[in-house]
Amino acid sequence: MKASRRAVPDAARPGTVPTMRSTVVALTTALVSTTGLLALLAGRVARRVVTLSARVPDTTLVDVDVAAQTITLSRSADTVLPGRYGLFTTGTQSYIKLGTVLAAGRDTVTRKLLTQIDESDRLDAAAAFSGWYFADPAELHLPFEEVSVSTSLGSCPAWVFPADGGSDVWAVHIHGRGTTRAETLRAVPVFHAAGITSMLTSYRNDADAPRSRGGSSALGATEWRDVDRAIGYARRAGARRIILMGWSMGGAIALQLAAGSAHRDLIVGVILDSPVVDWRRVLTHHADLTRIPRPLTHLALDALTRPWASSLTGAGDPIPWDRLDVLARADELVAPILILHSAADDFVPPAASRALRDRRPDLVTLDEFEGARHTKLWNYDEERWTSDIRDWLSARGLTGDADAGN
Template identity: 60%
Template sequence: MKGLRHAATIGAIALAGAAVLGAAIGGALVLRIAREVVTPSPRKHDTDVIAVDTGAQTIELARTPDTELPGRYGLFVDGTPGYVKLGAVLQADATSVRRKLLTQIDPGAQVGRRAGFSGYYYLAPGELHLPYESELIGTPAGPCPAWLFPAESTTWVIQVHGRGATRSECLRAVPVLHAAGLPVLITSYRNDGEGPRTRPGSYGLGSTEWRDVDAAIGYALRHGAERILLMGWSMGGAVVLQTLMSSAHVDAIAGLILDSPVVDWRSVLRFQAKEMKLPDPLPQLAMEALGQPWAARLSGADQAIPFDDLDMVSRAAELDVPILLLHSDDDGFVPSDASHALAKARPDLVTMPIFTGARHTKLWNYDQNRWTDAITDWLGAQGFAD
């Protein structure tokens, strides 16, 4: 009996130890997932370069849901060119896509295998052949570089890029806005790789970055703006929505344009966790960790992430300006469900034309005419265009 009791005691200690170890491993995994959410990451290599024909000026890429899209795009490549522009799909099979090169690659250029497919298209402001100025905007986090495309109107557009992106993401929208007579200010923000870095260097998912956009609004108002339109891409949508909710200059904000926006982070993170096949309840536990100050700090966040505040579907009643919402129903990264829910909750404010087939933040690339017309028509209907 004594031996049995001893064995049972040893067994209980072993089981308790295993439980503690399992909990520790599980807790570490939750914090790792949480850290991934708020940590800026380097540009993804999401396709492979299979072949380059410098005579025909074509490039063959591994086929993905993005690389097979019709339209004009960009491609970040390892090697000499660095970045090239892509035109029409010329041929596709089950594993590869051959596209026209719109940026010449010279014979002998070294092009690496790994590449990142991009909707940017324009990489630098000079490519638009419009007058622009480089500015620095003082923010609570430090100076944020910005591009200003001047025009005569006192209604300014301030554009905000998304997660893992840079100001270049916003350049596609400048021509249609400039054609409407509107000055366009494209600003960076904290921890985006161009703006100032805070001590942890992490994203606030809109809960901190809005302060830098608020500073950009102040800059615009000091330089002749009387009304402000905010345009946000992807996470930039969450940023401008939080700016509308919290800005000291809220009376100057006259409307929003949202492209593939994050309207509710919980739905986005659940979707992405499902795509990555993360088992329940890890995604929920990661969000709960980010919502607690001590766990958020362990995850590398500046502060706890207020997911309730970032849920603009539940806060739809607080909105009071017209919104143009552009979102493809096959987005593949930020599901359009929350955007549709917001449009349904506030049909008096939200205009949401239906887009399909364009994937994430590539509506301009996929159907430039329809995307441009949607913005032009909305600006005219709201009385914003000159």
């Protein structure tokens, strides 16, 4: 009797089961390793978004001519700009003012010094070009007082520049990410001339304000609460109409307040310089510039919304992208808005500002500059910047006259 021939199933062949198991284990390990690597990379990208770092030098001080009172810097898209600017330095001076461009070569730019530099001064080569211009409130030669705003984290200092004769209209000035209230000093004179009191406030994680848990930026998602307390201070001090003036991330904060402030009934106008309207657009733009793959960018942005990922991302609080997207919340806006933005702004491109104007043409006026860089519109064309704000305030009756607009 012949033995029947039957195929032996693979699973029964000697050595097959261990081979398959080892293959599955290897694939699983590779998948876990790849996923873990992606998570780490996404975490690193996300951490860069919320970490508030020290000011990074972006130009090199090449030479100072003490006799001629000129300074030569390495050439960049910023250092060659016309107008008045500042320069953060180290050495015997920490901040100096710069005037007009006197000469521009292929690699260097020479500008007039507006801060006196003496033979005894020693300045390091590493420097940071700035649009602040004013670094101290006393430089405006206007009366001001230092006040303290109580917040859930502690006291946030602020400067108040009272209007001559008092006013029931206050402008609350909101600075950008990683800077301080000194950034907004440039705007005080135009409001003071219009009879409006200015309040330049700080918020959590500023150099001179309380620190939040972890000390990370929430991109306006929590910072707006501190500014809302500043509006409350202004209300108790006699403000009956509030204008918000926001710069860069300060614009994002102003828009959060315009949509959800406890004092929304007082907000009668919003003025924005180079504002962040939609953070996802801005961060994706920066990721593209540094050649971070889009999938990794999306992973990083998603990780920032997850409380469990905080150890990877460094975020003290989850970032609510939908709430920060004012384009999606445009119907919630009720106060008129003036946006000043530059087509040459490659830090916060103006596309979202244009989109907000297109979605709410009934509220939003956009004046788009050419050539100016991020938050340097005042420096680039002070006359136009000032007249834009002055005319917009006047057209809406937003002046220091308590009876105006009533």
